[in-house]
Amino acid sequence: MQSSHTALIKDFPPGPLDFYRKQATFDWKKLKLVFEDPQRIKTKDYVWSILEKDDAFKRYDVEPSPEEQKRIAELQLLSFRKYDFLPDNILSIPVKQWKPAAFMLTEIAHGSNIKNIKTTATYNEETQDFILHTPDFQAAKCWSGNLGLSCTIGVVFAQLYIKKVCYGLHAFLVPIRHPDTHELYPGLTIKDVGLKLGFNGVDNGVILFHNYGIPRSNLLNKFADVTANGEYVTKLSSRGKVFASTIGNLSTGRVTVVQQGSEFLTYAVIIAIRYAAVRKQFGVNKNEELALIEHQLHESFRTEMHVILSAAKPLTTWSCQDAIQECREACGGHGFLKASGFGYLRNTNDASITYEGDNNVLLQQTSRWLLKQWDNLKHGIPVDTPLNTCNFLNDHSAILKKKCTATTIDDYVVLSRYWSVIHENCIDITVKNILITIGLLYGLSCLEKHLIYIYEGNFNAQSSLSKLVRDAILSLCSTLKCDAVAVVDALSFPDFVMNSVLGKSNGTVSRCFEMVTDNNFVCRYTKIYKMNFLKNRKPMYLRLLNQNYKILFNNIFFTGMLGINYLQFWC
Numbered sequence: 001m002q003s004s005h006t007a008l009i010k011d012f013p014p015g016p017l018d019f020y021r022k023q024a025t026f027d028w029k030k031l032k033l034v035f036e037d038p039q040r041i042k043t044k045d046y047v048w049s050i051l052e053k054d055d056a057f058k059r060y061d062v063e064p065s066p067e068e069q070k071r072i073a074e075l076q077l078l079s080f081r082k083y084d085f086l087p088d089n090i091l092s093i094p095v096k097q098w099k100p101a102a103f104m105l106t107e108i109a110h111g112s113n114i115k116n117i118k119t120t121a122t123y124n125e126e127t128q129d130f131i132l133h134t135p136d137f138q139a140a141k142c143w144s145g146n147l148g149l150s151c152t153i154g155v156v157f158a159q160l161y162i163k164k165v166c167y168g169l170h171a172f173l174v175p176i177r178h179p180d181t182h183e184l185y186p187g188l189t190i191k192d193v194g195l196k197l198g199f200n201g202v203d204n205g206v207i208l209f210h211n212y213g214i215p216r217s218n219l220l221n222k223f224a225d226v227t228a229n230g231e232y233v234t235k236l237s238s239r240g241k242v243f244a245s246t247i248g249n250l251s252t253g254r255v256t257v258v259q260q261g262s263e264f265l266t267y268a269v270i271i272a273i274r275y276a277a278v279r280k281q282f283g284v285n286k287n288e289e290l291a292l293i294e295h296q297l298h299e300s301f302r303t304e305m306h307v308i309l310s311a312a313k314p315l316t317t318w319s320c321q322d323a324i325q326e327c328r329e330a331c332g333g334h335g336f337l338k339a340s341g342f343g344y345l346r347n348t349n350d351a352s353i354t355y356e357g358d359n360n361v362l363l364q365q366t367s368r369w370l371l372k373q374w375d376n377l378k379h380g381i382p383v384d385t386p387l388n389t390c391n392f393l394n395d396h397s398a399i400l401k402k403k404c405t406a407t408t409i410d411d412y413v414v415l416s417r418y419w420s421v422i423h424e425n426c427i428d429i430t431v432k433n434i435l436i437t438i439g440l441l442y443g444l445s446c447l448e449k450h451l452i453y454i455y456e457g458n459f460n461a462q463s464s465l466s467k468l469v470r471d472a473i474l475s476l477c478s479t480l481k482c483d484a485v486a487v488v489d490a491l492s493f494p495d496f497v498m499n500s501v502l503g504k505s506n507g508t509v510s511r512c513f514e515m516v517t518d519n520n521f522v523c524r525y526t527k528i529y530k531m532n533f534l535k536n537r538k539p540m541y542l543r544l545l546n547q548n549y550k551i552l553f554n555n556i557f558f559t560g561m562l563g564i565n566y567l568q569f570w571c
C-alpha cells in the first residue's frame with residue numbers, strides 16, 4: 001500500500017545532491033509517508049502549486065519596508081480567502097470568513113504578571129454598558145498583533161468592576177474600527193509598536209481606552225456573567241477558578257507555537273544538510289576536497305537533527321533557537337547571508353520564546369506543579385495525573401537507587417514513546433532502521449547535554465560514561481552521513497517555500513552572491529518605494545460578521561492571530 005502512494009511524490013531535479021541521494025539506505029519517499037499521510041501530501045502540493053503562481057506570495061531578494069510587508073500580509077490573507085482552501089466539512093463558516101482580530105492582554109507594565117493588569121471594565125447599570133478605561137500609560141495594552149492597522153475587533157482582558165467591587169480579570173469583545181470604513185471608533189488611541197526584530201508584516205499595536213463603552217453582551221461569558229441589574233454570576237466555585245479558566249485558553253496558542261518551532265527547525269536542517277552535502281572544504285589531497293558532511297566536527301550539529309517535539313513550549317522554542325544557530329554556523333559565512341534564510345528563521349523563532357508566555361515563567365509554573373506532586377507523595381498521596389506523565393514518581397524510591405550500568409552504545413534504552421510510534425507505523429525495515437538511528441542520536445545528544453545532572457545525582461560515577469556517549473554520537477553521525485540528504489528530502493518543502501539559496505533541492509548554491517548583487521535591485525527598489533500601504537484598499541476589506549462574535553472568538557482568536565504570523569513565515 002505504501003509503495004503505491006510513493007508514486008504521488010515527485011522526484012527532485014537531478015544535481016550535485018544525487019551523490020548522497022544514491023547512497024541512502026532507504027527510500028526517502030517511504031519515510032515521507034511515515035511523517036505525512038497521502039491526503040496531506042496531496043493537499044499541500046495543491047496549495048503550494050497555487051500560491052507559487054500568486055503574486056502576493058512572490059519572494060523578495062531585498063526585504064520590503066515594514067509598511068510594504070504589512071500590505072503584502074494583507075494581500076496574502078485576501079488570497080487565502082479567495083482560494084477557499086478549507087473544505088466546508090472541516091471548518092465552520094465563521095472560521096472561513098475569518099478576518100484579522102487582535103488579542104489584547106499584555107500591558108506596558110505587566111506582561112508575565114497578568115493578574116496585575118490595570119485596564120478596567122466598569123459595569124454601568126443604567127446604560128447596561130461596560131466602560132473600558134486605561135488609567136495611565138503603564139496600563140496601555142501593547143504588542144497586540146493586528147491592532148496597529150488592521151483589526152476591526154479584538155478581545156480585551158480587563159479587571160471587571162461592579163458597584164466598586166473588583167471581580168478580577170475577564171475577557172471582552174471590543175469593536176475597534178468600523179468594518180466598512182475602517183475608521184477608528186472615538187474613545188480609542190492606537191499606535192503601532194514600531195520596528196521589530198522580525199514579524200514586521202504584523203501590525204503589533206498599543207491601545208489606550210478613554211471611558212470606552214461596550215454593550216453588556218460583549219462580555220465573553222463562558223465562565224462568568226453579569227446580569228442586567230449588575231449581579232455577578234458564575235458556576236465556578238472561586239474567583240481563582242474563573243481566572244484560571246479565562247486564561248486557560250492561552251494553551252491553544254502555545255500548541256501552535258510548538259508546531260511553528262518544529263517547522264522552523266525542519267527548514268533550518270534541510271538547508272544545512274543540503275548545503276553540507278555540496279560544499280567542499282579540505283580533503284585528503286589538494287585536488288580532492290571533501291564535502292562538509294564528511295568532516296567529523298561538522299557532523300556534531302546533526303545531533304539536533306530530529307528533535308522530538310516536547311509538549312513544553314520552552315523546550316521546543318529554546319531547542320529550536322539553538323538548532324537554527326547550529327545550522328547557521330554549520331553553513332559558515334554563507335549561512336550568515338540573508339538569502340540563506342537562517343536570519344529570518346532565527347529572528348522569528350526568537351519572538352516565540354517570549355510571546356504566548358515567557359519561557360522562564362512557564363517553566364516556573366511547570367516546576368510548581370511538579371513540586372506539588374512531590375509534596376503529595378511525601379504525604380502518602382500517590383501521583384495520578386490525567387495523562388500519566390508523572391506516575392513514574394510513585395516509584396521514586398526504586399528509581400533513585402538505580403545506577404546507570406551502560407557500557408556499550410546498545411545499552412541505552414530511551415525515548416520509549418518514540419520507539420513505539422516507529423514500531424506501530426513503519427512496515428519498511430530500512431525506514432524503521434533510519435528512524436531508530438535518528439532517535440538514538442537524539443537521545444544521546446540529550447544525555448550529553450545533561451550529563452552533569454547524571455553525575456550530580458550519582459546515577460553514574462564513572463567518568464567513562466561521557467566518553468561513551470560522545471563516541472556513540474560520533475559513530476551514529478558517521479552512520480547517518482549517507483542518509484542525511486534523503487532524510488531531509490523526506491521532510492522538505494518546495495524550493496519556493498524554502499526560499500534559501502543554500503537549501504535548493506537540486507543542490508546548486510552558486511547563485512548565492514548573484515542574488516545579493518542583482519542588477520535589477522535599483523529598479524525593484526523604486527517599484528517597492530512607489531507602492532503605498534493601503535493603496536487600492538476597498539471598504540469590502542474586513543467586512544466582519546455582525547453576528548456570532550462570541551462563538552467566533554471563543555474558538556478562533558488564537559488561530560487567527562497565529563495564522564497571520566504563519567502567513568509571514570511564507571513571505
Ligand SMILES: Cc1cc2nc3c(=O)[nH]c(=O)nc-3n(C[C@H](O)[C@H](O)[C@H](O)COP(=O)(O)OP(=O)(O)OC[C@H]3O[C@@H](n4cnc5c(N)ncnc54)[C@H](O)[C@@H]3O)c2cc1C
Pocket residue numbers: 102103104105106109110111112113142143144145199204351354355356357358359360361561
Ligand atoms: C512578537 C510578539 C507578539 C506578541 N503578541 C501579543 C499579542 O498579540 N497580545 C498580547 O497581549 N501580547 C502579545 N505579546 C506580548 C507577550 O505576551 C509578552 O511580551 C510576554 O507575556 C512577556 O511579557 P513582558 O514582555 O512584559 O516581559 P516581563 O514579564 O517583563 O519579563 C521580562 C523578563 O523577566 C523574567 N521574569 C518575569 N517574571 C519573572 C519571575 N517571576 N521570576 C523570574 N523571572 C521572571 C522573564 O522570564 C523575562 O526574561 C507579544 C510579544 C511579542 C514579542
